[in-house]
Amino acid sequence: xxxxxxxxxxxxxDRLEARPADAVTLVVIHCTxxxxxxxxxxxxERVLHDSxxxxxxxxxxxxxxxxxxYVPGTRVAHHVRGCNPASIGIELVxxxxxxxxxxxxxxxxxxxxxxxxxxxxxxxxxxLRAEFPALRQIAGHEDLDTARVAASDDPSLQVPRKRxxxxxxxxxxxxxxxxxxxxxx
Numbered sequence: 119x120x121x122x123x124x125x126x127x128x129x130x131x132d133r134l135e136a137r138p139a140d141a142v143t144l145v146v147i148h149c150t151x152x153x154x155x156x157x158x159x160x161x162x163e164r165v166l167h168d169s170x171x172x173x174x175x176x177x178x179x180x181x182x183x184x185x186x187x188y189v190p191g192t193r194v195a196h197h198v199r200g201c202n203p204a205s206i207g208i209e210l211v212x213x214x215x216x217x218x219x220x221x222x223x224x225x226x227x228x229x230x231x232x233x234x235x236x237x238x239x240x241x242x243x244x245x246l247r248a249e250f251p252a253l254r255q256i257a258g259h260e261d262l263d264t265a266r267v268a269a270s271d272d273p274s275l276q277v278p279r280k281r282x283x284x285x286x287x288x289x290x291x292x293x294x295x296x297x298x299x300x301x302x303x
Contacts, residue, residue, distance in 0.1 A: 121241045123177070126186045128162055130171045134193040137203065142191060142250040144205040145243065145298065146198045148175055148259045149227075149282040151214030155180050158209060162188055171196065175207030183238035191250060199263050206246060206253075210235060210283060220277050222269035227284035236288060243296050256298040258283050264303050 150158040155178060162174035173196045176189045189195040197207030210231060218224040247253055259282045269275040293300060 121185060121238070121245045123185045123187050123242075126159070126188060127190070128172070128174055128188050130165065131189055131193060133170050134189060134195060135203075137192055137194055139192060139250050140252045141204060142206055143252045144201060144255045144257065144301070145246060145253060146201065146205050146207050146257050146259055146262065147239075147283045147287065147292075148197065148207055148209045149212035149214045149284060149287075150178070150209050151212070151216050151219060151282060153213050153216060155184075155186070155211050158211060159188075167196070173197065175209035177206070177208045177242060178211065179208065179235055179238050179242065180211045181232050181235050183232075183234035185238055185242055191246070198259055199265075201257075201262055206250070208239065208242065210239065210287075212283070214282055214284060218270065220267055220270040222271055222275045222277055225277055225281065227281055227286060230286050231283075231288065236291060240292060240296070243292070243298065247297060254297075254299060255301050256293070256296065257301050258287065258289075260284070261300070261302040 164172045166172045175197045178186045259280045263280040265279040266276040267279045269277045
């Protein structure tokens, strides 16, 4: 059964590089590390690059399971360093470390992922496997971007630049039946 996806393309989507569906080999799971979908949308609309584009995932899955597509899978979105040309980014609404991402005292990422959100993600992954014939791999953002940065509260300490989707993400449940191989940097 097809997944209901609500298209809500970013204003600059036509400026993002086009690619054929068979170029997509990887899906990267993120969490927004923001409190809600509205704030994630606002962040995605920010123009950050000389090309007139910004940073965004392709799909956003809200806590209630609603799926929004900000960027078509046949466009290259800016969501993970070094892997954008071959990947689709899926952002799960989750507060993560918000608002103190780099504070060494606030690295726990305690918010669980609701069952409706995980069910929607699993259905979306099944649909993406059908739409993108070369899609065979999956990773968390933290698996691919392992850089560390100075902690905002104490520059002598280092914290992960990216921790998403984080320790509460149910990898075993998501991978069961997904026919995707988890990779790490």
